[in-house]
Amino acid sequence: MNAPSLALSPSRAALANALRALAMDAVEQANSGHPGMPMGMADIAEVLWRHHLRHNPANPRWADRDRFVVSNGHGSMLLYALLHLTGYDLPMEQIRRFRQLHSVTPGHPEYGLTPGVETTTGPLGQGLANAVGMALAERLLAAEFNRPGFDIVDHRTYVLLGDGCLMEGISHEAASLAGTLGLRKLVCLYDDNGISIDGHVSGWFSDDTPRRFRAYGWNVIEAVDGHDADAIDAALKRAQAAGHPTLICCKTVIGKGAPNKAGSHDVHGAPLGQKEVAAARASLGWASPPFEVPDEIRAAWDARSRGAAMEANWSERFQAYSRAHPQLALEFVRRMAGELPPGWAERSAALVRDAAARNDKVATRKASRNALEALASSLPELIGGSADLTGSNLTAWSRSTTVTADTAGNYIHYGVREFGMAAIMNGLALHGGLLPYGGTFLVFSDYARNALRMAALMRLRSIFVLTHDSIGLGEDGPTHQPIEHAAALRLIPRMDVWRPCDALETQVAWIAAIERRDGPSCLLLSRQNLPAQPRDAAVCSQVQRGGYILAEAPSSTPQAVIIATGSEVELAMQAQRQLALEGLGVRVVSMPCASAFDRQDAAYREAVLPNGIPRIAVEAGVSDYWRKYVGLDGAVLGLDRFGESAPAPQLFEYFGLTASNLSALVRSTLHRTAEPAAPPTGERSHPALTLG
Ligand SMILES: Cc1ncc(C[n+]2csc(CCOP(=O)(O)OP(=O)(O)O)c2C)c(N)n1
Numbered sequence: 001m002n003a004p005s006l007a008l009s010p011s012r013a014a015l016a017n018a019l020r021a022l023a024m025d026a027v028e029q030a031n032s033g034h035p036g037m038p039m040g041m042a043d044i045a046e047v048l049w050r051h052h053l054r055h056n057p058a059n060p061r062w063a064d065r066d067r068f069v070v071s072n073g074h075g076s077m078l079l080y081a082l083l084h085l086t087g088y089d090l091p092m093e094q095i096r097r098f099r100q101l102h103s104v105t106p107g108h109p110e111y112g113l114t115p116g117v118e119t120t121t122g123p124l125g126q127g128l129a130n131a132v133g134m135a136l137a138e139r140l141l142a143a144e145f146n147r148p149g150f151d152i153v154d155h156r157t158y159v160l161l162g163d164g165c166l167m168e169g170i171s172h173e174a175a176s177l178a179g180t181l182g183l184r185k186l187v188c189l190y191d192d193n194g195i196s197i198d199g200h201v202s203g204w205f206s207d208d209t210p211r212r213f214r215a216y217g218w219n220v221i222e223a224v225d226g227h228d229a230d231a232i233d234a235a236l237k238r239a240q241a242a243g244h245p246t247l248i249c250c251k252t253v254i255g256k257g258a259p260n261k262a263g264s265h266d267v268h269g270a271p272l273g274q275k276e277v278a279a280a281r282a283s284l285g286w287a288s289p290p291f292e293v294p295d296e297i298r299a300a301w302d303a304r305s306r307g308a309a310m311e312a313n314w315s316e317r318f319q320a321y322s323r324a325h326p327q328l329a330l331e332f333v334r335r336m337a338g339e340l341p342p343g344w345a346e347r348s349a350a351l352v353r354d355a356a357a358r359n360d361k362v363a364t365r366k367a368s369r370n371a372l373e374a375l376a377s378s379l380p381e382l383i384g385g386s387a388d389l390t391g392s393n394l395t396a397w398s399r400s401t402t403v404t405a406d407t408a409g410n411y412i413h414y415g416v417r418e419f420g421m422a423a424i425m426n427g428l429a430l431h432g433g434l435l436p437y438g439g440t441f442l443v444f445s446d447y448a449r450n451a452l453r454m455a456a457l458m459r460l461r462s463i464f465v466l467t468h469d470s471i472g473l474g475e476d477g478p479t480h481q482p483i484e485h486a487a488a489l490r491l492i493p494r495m496d497v498w499r500p501c502d503a504l505e506t507q508v509a510w511i512a513a514i515e516r517r518d519g520p521s522c523l524l525l526s527r528q529n530l531p532a533q534p535r536d537a538a539v540c541s542q543v544q545r546g547g548y549i550l551a552e553a554p555s556s557t558p559q560a561v562i563i564a565t566g567s568e569v570e571l572a573m574q575a576q577r578q579l580a581l582e583g584l585g586v587r588v589v590s591m592p593c594a595s596a597f598d599r600q601d602a603a604y605r606e607a608v609l610p611n612g613i614p615r616i617a618v619e620a621g622v623s624d625y626w627r628k629y630v631g632l633d634g635a636v637l638g639l640d641r642f643g644e645s646a647p648a649p650q651l652f653e654y655f656g657l658t659a660s661n662l663s664a665l666v667r668s669t670l671h672r673t674a675e676p677a678a679p680p681t682g683e684r685s686h687p688a689l690t691l692g
Helices: 012-030 036-051 073-086 092-096 126-145 163-167 169-181 209-215 229-241 274-284 295-301 304-324 326-337 344-357 364-376 418-431 442-457 485-490 503-515 568-581 594-598 602-608 624-630 648-654 659-674
Strands: 067-070 157-162 186-192 219-225 246-251 382-386 411-413 435-441 463-467 496-498 521-525 548-551 560-564 586-590 615-618 635-637
Touching: 012 036, 012 073, 012 092, 012 274, 012 295, 036 073, 036 157, 036 186, 036 229, 067 073, 067 126, 073 092, 073 157, 073 295, 126 157, 126 169, 126 186, 126 326, 126 418, 126 442, 157 163, 163 169, 163 186, 169 418, 186 229, 209 219, 209 246, 219 229, 229 246, 304 326, 344 364, 344 503, 364 382, 364 463, 364 503, 364 521, 382 418, 418 435, 418 442, 435 442, 442 463, 442 485, 442 521, 463 503, 485 496, 485 521, 485 624, 496 503, 496 594, 503 521, 548 568, 560 568, 560 624, 560 659, 568 586, 568 615, 568 659, 594 602, 615 624, 615 659, 624 635, 635 659
Parallel strands: 067 157, 157 186, 186 246, 219 246, 382 411, 382 435, 435 463, 463 521, 496 521, 560 586, 560 615, 615 635
Antiparallel strands: 548 586
C-alpha cells in the first residue's frame, strides 16, 4: 500500500524514514533488537549509500567495491534495511524474520550468511579494526597490481561506529596504527549521540574524541549535524579528498523519530512498543503499514542498475588491463578467489619430504621460520607481522619488507597491539587477495582472544603464530608461561591449534594452515630446541591427520598408548624406551592438532587410539583438555598451576614433566586398570603433577 502523502520524488527525509520504519518494525516483530542506532544513523546512511558508496547489489563479491562496516553491529537492522532496499538478495520476508532461527537476518551482522555483510560485528570496536585491515589490504593490493592507466584496485572503506567502539581499547590500537600507516581511504562516521546502554555517556566517556584522533594523525571533521544531509555529504567529500584516515563526528539523536523515547537509552536496545511505534509513524509522516515501502521510495533506493553499471565499467577496465598485463590479471583473479598457486601441491609435498630428511634439533619457532622461508617466495599473498616480537616469534623471512606509510611491503610491524593485530589480520583476510599471519607470545593470545574467536566464527584463513608455548620458555616466569592457553584455544570451535613437536610437524602445520579454506589456525611453537623424531614416509604422510602413531609399541599389541604434543613428544619417546626395557609395550601417538584428528573417520581414530587400551596424555599445560581422550581410566601428566621463573630444564624437572614420571604414570595406570579398586598413588600430592 502506498503512502498517498508522499511526493513522486521522495525527499531525503522520507528515504531515511524507510530505514527507520523497517528497523523499528522488525525489532517490534522480533520483540528484541536495537532500534536506536538505525533510527539515529538513518540520515547518514542515506547520504552514504545513495550518493557515495560504490557497490553492486547483484554482486556482493565484486573485487573493487567499497567496503562498508557497521562496527556498532547492534545496529544490524540499519544494514539489513540498506541491503534490502538497494536490491541485494535479501527479501522482505527476511526482514520480517529478523533475529529468528535460520533467517539470514541474525541479531548482529554475520559474514558469510547475508549477502553484502562484509564482516561479523557486535563485539564493539572490532569492526573498526577489521576495517583498518580492509583499508590496508586495499592499499597493498593497489601497490602490487595497479599499473599506469589501470587503477583496478581503487576503493574506500567506510565504517559506522558509536561511543561503545570508541570506548573499547581496540579502537586505540587500530586507529593509532591506521594513522601511522596513513590509510587515507578509511572513512569513519561516528554516531556521537551521547548515549550508551547505561545512559548518558558523560559520566563514563568524556574524552575529547576529535583531539584524540588528531593525535593519531587522522583527519577529523567535527560537529557535523548527523541529520543534515547536505552537511554529511560535504563531510564525506572532504574525507574523500583527505590524505589521512578520516573521522567524521556526527551529532545525532539516538532513536530519532520516536517522539517520546528519542535521545534516551530506552531506545538503545529494546522494542519501542506499539504505542511509540504508532507515535513515531505519525511524527515521521510514515503512513505505510509495517514491512511495506511505497513504490517511489523503493525505486529511489534501488541501486541495482547504478551498481551494475559501476561494475561493468570496472570490468571493461579490467579486460583492458588483462590484455596489457595478462599475468598480473591472472594473478589478481587467483588471489581474490583465495586459490593457491599452480604447482602448490607438488611444492608443498617436496617441502615435507625435505623436512623429513633433516634431523636437526631445532626450536619449532625456528622451524616455523624455515617453513616460511621455503613457502613464502611462492606465496605472494602472505602478509606477515608481529606484535613487536619479530625477533622472538621469528615471523620475518629473508624477503620480508616492512609496510610503512609511504611504501607497500609484506610485513607489518603491528607494534604492541595483540588484539588490534588479530582483528586487523581478520580484516586483511576478509578483504581478499591476502593471507595474513601474525605473531605474539602464546600467553598473550588472551589479549587477542576475541579476534581469534571472530576469525573462527567467520571461517577466516588467519594464521596466528604463537611462540614460547610453555614453561619451556624458562626465565621470564609465570607471567609469560602459558598454562591454560593451548587448551583454551582448542575450545574455540573451528580453530585448528597445532603444537608441533619438531621441524617436520611444523612444516606440515604451516601447509595445513595455508590450505585451510574454512577457518583459522594457531601455531604453538617452542622457544627451546626440540629433537627431530624419526619417521618413515608412511608415518610422514599421516602427520596432517592431526594425530598419528609416531612410534608403535615394540610388541605388536600395545599395552598402553601415550598421547603427546610439542615438546612433550620427546618425553613420551623416552618413556616408551624405558618401559620397553621392563617389557611394557607402549605406543606413542603424536597429536599436534586434536581438531584435525577429530575430523578423521572413526576407523582411523580407532586404529590410532584403540578402545580398551589405557591412554596416558602428556602436555605441559592444564590437564582437563586431555580427559576426553584418555577417559576415566586414563591419566594425564600435565601442569595445573602457574609456572615459575627458572631455566627451562630445571622447570620441567621441578614440575615433574619428566620421562621417568611419565613412565611411572603409565605403570600406575596399567596397575589401576588391571585392578580397578586400587587406591590412588602417593604421586598425587606432587606440587604440579596431574595424575589419575
Ligand atoms: C565488546 C562489547 N562489549 C559490550 C557489548 C554490549 N553492548 C552492546 S551495545 C553497547 C553500548 C554501545 O553504546 P553506543 O556505541 O553508544 O551505541 P548506541 O547506544 O549509541 O546505539 C554495549 C555495551 C558489546 N556488544 N561488545
